[in-house]
Amino acid sequence: MDDICHCPSVRRSPEPMRSASAHRRSWLDAEGMDDKGMDNNGIVEVRDLRRRFSGRGTRGFEAVRGVSFSVRRGELYALLGTNGAGKTSTLEVIEGLAPPTSGTVRVFGHDPFRARRAVRPRIGIMLQEGGFPADLTVTETVRMWAGTLSRPRPVDQVLDLVGLLHRARVGVKRLSGGERRRLDMAIAVLGDPEVLFLDEPSAGLDPESRQRTRQLVRDLLEGGTTVLLTTHDLQEAEQLADRLAIMHRGLIVRSGTPAEVAGSQPARVSFAWDPGGTASLPELPGGVVEASQPGTVVLRTETLQRTLRALLDWAGRHDVTLRDLVARPASLEQAFLAIAEGEVAAVPSGDSGRLAA
Amino acid sequence: MSTTSASAGPGTGAAGASVRRMGSLARAEALLLRRNPVALLNAFVGPLAAVLLLGALPRTGADPESGAGIVATMTAVTLLSVVYYNLVTALVARREELVLKRLRSGQLGDAEILAGAAAPGIAIAWMQVVVAVAAGFLVFGMGAPANPVLVLTGALAGTAVFVLLAAASTAMTRSVEMAQISTMPVVIVSLVLGGLPFPLDVWPEPLQVLARLLPMTRVTELVQLGLTGTTTAGNSVAGLATFGEAAPALLVLVLWIVLGFLGYRRWMRWEPRR
Numbered sequence: 303m304d305d306i307c308h309c310p311s312v313r314r315s316p317e318p319m320r321s322a323s324a325h326r327r328s329w330l331d332a333e334g335m336d337d338k339g340m341d342n343n344g345i346v347e348v349r350d351l352r353r354r355f356s357g358r359g360t361r362g363f364e365a366v367r368g369v370s371f372s373v374r375r376g377e378l379y380a381l382l383g384t385n386g387a388g389k390t391s392t393l394e395v396i397e398g399l400a401p402p403t404s405g406t407v408r409v410f411g412h413d414p415f416r417a418r419r420a421v422r423p424r425i426g427i428m429l430q431e432g433g434f435p436a437d438l439t440v441t442e443t444v445r446m447w448a449g450t451l452s453r454p455r456p457v458d459q460v461l462d463l464v465g466l467l468h469r470a471r472v473g474v475k476r477l478s479g480g481e482r483r484r485l486d487m488a489i490a491v492l493g494d495p496e497v498l499f500l501d502e503p504s505a506g507l508d509p510e511s512r513q514r515t516r517q518l519v520r521d522l523l524e525g526g527t528t529v530l531l532t533t534h535d536l537q538e539a540e541q542l543a544d545r546l547a548i549m550h551r552g553l554i555v556r557s558g559t560p561a562e563v564a565g566s567q568p569a570r571v572s573f574a575w576d577p578g579g580t581a582s583l584p585e586l587p588g589g590v591v592e593a594s595q596p597g598t599v600v601l602r603t604e605t606l607q608r609t610l611r612a613l614l615d616w617a618g619r620h621d622v623t624l625r626d627l628v629a630r631p632a633s634l635e636q637a638f639l640a641i642a643e644g645e646v647a648a649v650p651s652g653d654s655g656r657l658a659a
Numbered sequence: 660m661s662t663t664s665a666s667a668g669p670g671t672g673a674a675g676a677s678v679r680r681m682g683s684l685a686r687a688e689a690l691l692l693r694r695n696p697v698a699l700l701n702a703f704v705g706p707l708a709a710v711l712l713l714g715a716l717p718r719t720g721a722d723p724e725s726g727a728g729i730v731a732t733m734t735a736v737t738l739l740s741v742v743y744y745n746l747v748t749a750l751v752a753r754r755e756e757l758v759l760k761r762l763r764s765g766q767l768g769d770a771e772i773l774a775g776a777a778a779p780g781i782a783i784a785w786m787q788v789v790v791a792v793a794a795g796f797l798v799f800g801m802g803a804p805a806n807p808v809l810v811l812t813g814a815l816a817g818t819a820v821f822v823l824l825a826a827a828s829t830a831m832t833r834s835v836e837m838a839q840i841s842t843m844p845v846v847i848v849s850l851v852l853g854g855l856p857f858p859l860d861v862w863p864e865p866l867q868v869l870a871r872l873l874p875m876t877r878v879t880e881l882v883q884l885g886l887t888g889t890t891t892a893g894n895s896v897a898g899l900a901t902f903g904e905a906a907p908a909l910l911v912l913v914l915w916i917v918l919g920f921l922g923y924r925r926w927m928r929w930e931p932r933r
Binding site for chain 1: 676679680682683684686687690691694695753756757758759760761762763764765766767768
């Protein structure tokens with residue numbers, strides 16, 4: 303029982319995320335193959351996944367309409383999307399809770415639905431809604447789960463990890479919403495899983511426990527756990543994810559690293575100036591005026607450097623003062639909002655694969 | 660506890676792990692039962708009250724004065740209230756709380772979840788039957804059983820049938836409150852036609868045929884046959900002949916186990932309807 307816990311249980315001071323993820327990448331490169339000599343690519347493989355719910359009277363509702371992606375060992379892959387985008391429906395198939403309508407899903411090379419016995423002992427699942435008997439205490443709940451696992455970690459250690467140790471003897475029905483999420487997290491990591499599935503892990507958490515949950519996820523990643531999570535918290539995805547996919551209406555519309563996905567949107571330049579003089583705003587290369595009120599201008603550009611240089615040259619030549627000048631690349635949030643607003647056609651991109659007609 | 664199945668003997672590793680998983684769930688279910696006063700009352704006081712009530716009825720199928728009649732009645736009543744009804748409410752409560760869905764996301768198999776949830780009720784039911792057997796021997800002067808294997812088989816098969824029927828019945832039960840209504844068909848038919856308050860021959864022929872096809876009728880028949888060697892027709896048999904007399908009952912119960920299993924697989928839902 304002494305070899306089961308390879309993830310750090312002590313919290314350390316938060317380190318900058320990028321360095322942590324860079325560290326993990328180098329670890330991945332060094333350990334190009336896993337212990338069974340399998341390629342590290344695709345500890346989770348999803349190909350052309352479709353999931354249709356049969357509805358009454360209608361032809362049903364297709365919640366997932368052909369999704370493909372893979373999750374590499376040791377990385378954190380985030381599925382982003384608005385409500386109803388199909389994130390949870392996708393995750394449930396990968397977790398083996400439901401069969402796909404069509405397409406294939408492999409976890410450790412197994413069909414997670416049919417080969418439940420082979421897959422389940424190696425994964426941990428946090429569902430969107432708890433599902434714990436109201437009349438048991440926190441400890442009783444975790445102990446019950448521990449009794450169903452092949453390699454459980456000590457109950458108190460796990461409660462400490464999620465910050466519930468002081469609530470150990472409290473009944474589940476008296477927990478706050480955030481505490482229930484943390485109990486769910488405790489259950490998910492209780493079996494020391496190789497792959498962890500988290501469905502909206504920080505939804506409903508206060509800022510402090512949100513931070514704590516993120517730190518726990520980082521620690522688990524450091525320990526080599528692979529994580530697939532869904533979220534609509536963009537900051538969370540930006541901070542934690544090595545790669546992510548944005549889902550919209552059952553399809554993956556963008557995927558890649560957070561920087562790549564954000565970079566799919568134009569950068570913005572904004573400034574204020576005094577238009578009363580002789581100079582008038584010229585055509586700027588690559589720049590499109592998005593909003594212009596008297597004196598304030600917002601530009602959108604795919605070529606930030608060129609646009610900005612032209613703008614500054616013009617201002618210099620005409621001695622125009624640009625106040626509140628801001629130039630920034632697109633954020634993940636902008637990419638996300640653009641998709642949510644339907645500006646982006648739902649087409650596959652990156653590794654999201656081909657779509658059936 | 661062994662950390663891998665390799666260190667344990669082959670087979671015992673997997674079976675042992677399965678028993679351990681069910682045991683863990685059963686302990687939690689027992690705790691939940693202990694914290695539910697209504698369910699506790701139903702499990703412990705209900706059967707005793709029912710046995711006394713049925714015993715007080717003027718003419719009964721199972722002779723109230725005989726120990727065997729008391730054991731048969733206790734078996735039937737506990738199977739219906741402590742195993743069947745109790746399990747329907749427990750499963751529906753867990754389903755509506757999303758507990759079943761959560762359990763299915765772990766390492767427990769479906770059958771293990773069902774068995775674990777049913778275990779406390781089964782234990783309480785069997786305990787009360789054992790008490791009834793003791794009372795039969797000590798208070799009512801019951802003699803040595805003609806064929807104890809039949810008694811045990813009847814109780815085991817009856818338990819299996821009513822666990823599976825409970826699982827299937829959850830499909831017609833949207834809430835815990837509704838369980839009181841949705842379990843009525845099985846409970847009433849089993850009690851009325853089960854040969855306990857009335858002997859089968861009070862019914863017209865078609866009802867008698869129906870009654871003989873019902874699981875509870877056959878469970879009480881096996882228990883009484885095994886205890887006294889007396890068939891429902893009133894003949895006395897002994898020794899191996901009791902197995903011959905028991906064959907139709909066993910056949911009916913096997914059929915019900917198969918039907919119950921199919922119903923469970925076909926109808927049981929593990930998540931609330933949205």
